Amino acid sequence: MxxxxxxxxxxxxxxxxxxxxxxxxxxxxxxxxxxxxxxxxxxxxxxxxxxxxxxxxxxxxxxxxxxxxxxxxxxxxxxxxxxxxxxxxxxxxxxxxxxxxxxxxxxxxxxxxxxxxxxxxxxxxxxxxxxxxxxxxxxxxxxxxxxxxxxxxxxxxxxxxxxxxxxxxxxxxxxxxxxxxxxxxxxxxxxxxNIQVLHAAHARATQLQAALTNRAVIDQAIGILRSRSGGSSEEAFDRLRQTSQGENVKLADIAQRLVDEAVRRAHARHARSDNS
CATH class of the missing domain: 3.30.450.40 (GAF domain)
Incomplete structure (x- = not known):
């Protein structure tokens, strides 16, 4: 042998x-x-x-x-x-x-x-x-x-x-x-x-980019809520969090929905202004 x-x-x-x-x-x-x-x-x-x-x-x-x-x-x-x-x-x-x-x-x-x-x-x-x-x-x-x-x-x-x-x-x-x-x-x-190390690094980079993107969207949503209510950043964030918990939807998704809605309304206002 x-x-x-x-x-x-x-x-x-x-x-x-x-x-x-x-x-x-x-x-x-x-x-x-x-x-x-x-x-x-x-x-x-x-x-x-x-x-x-x-x-x-x-x-x-x-x-x-x-x-x-x-x-x-x-x-x-x-x-x-x-x-x-x-x-x-x-x-x-x-x-x-x-x-x-x-x-x-x-x-x-x-x-x-x-x-x-x-x-x-x-x-x-x-x-x-x-x-x-x-x-x-x-x-x-x-x-x-x-x-x-x-x-x-x-x-x-x-x-x-x-x-x-x-x-x-x-x-x-x-x-x-x-x-x-x-x-x-x-x-x-x-x-x-080596493949595992590269794959893990790519996953971490993707997660970090997603986190940064989510943070930016949440900040935009907070700004929109403050402009409407005149409240503080903490109050606007609490409102987002309560909506997230009430609908069982991720906070970032709630924020994105609010931002998208604000953009649609802005476009609609511009369209009406152009046609008047």
Missing amino acids: SEHSAEFDRQTGRAVPPDQGLTQAQSDSDDQDVTTAVQGLAGLVADVDELEQVLAQIADLVVLAVPGSDGAGVTVVRAGDGPPVVLAWAVTAAFVREIDHLQYDICGEGPCLTAMRTGRILVSGSLGSDDRWPRFGGRAARLQVHSALSIPLLVRGTVVGALNIYARKRDAFTEHAVRLAEQFAAPAGITVG
Whole structure:
């Protein structure tokens, strides 16, 4: 067995196939595929508005990097304490989406969730008989998916997601395949971590812009109410707040409605003046 075999969780009673029959030419070719896939990671442009598209590109590179795979997916989770919370995921094939849907939304168990929870690589050569996931395994097997390889993506020891690789044949992933997947997972984790940072920064910037916009609209509404009543800013704000609570509508939306109404009235007055 390779030195890597002790570093992942294998299915009880089912050994990960050794690398028998692997020629030097095939090994060199697989190594080149991994190199190409890693280079592809470096060329990705992380468009924060299209997170799933970037993840889909990473998933395509996973299939290139790992021999024996029929499809793959990349999952991103919210980092922190407690069970993993899936934020986004992308896949290379419809059957992978169905498999991951079983894990995340129906069964609440599976190789990906376990890998992210434990921080260890998970390998299964016969999902239907894998007692680690009794609810998930049988359903996956009925979809004619029998092998799974899930690798947590780590950034400074924190799980930020996972690579999920599937095959229809049993015992599809050899120790050689696991080793190649590990080589790809390290830079992939950094890429996914960077994407999360960019996405979070974009979200904060959007929230800040919305807050500034809302503040400006509220100030305009306060000015309109003061011009009508002659009251103070505090009195005008209290009036907005009471209307918001009474109608169960956000304060900013109440303010925007008041400003829009004032603009319409101003336009109507100008129109009447022009026509007189």
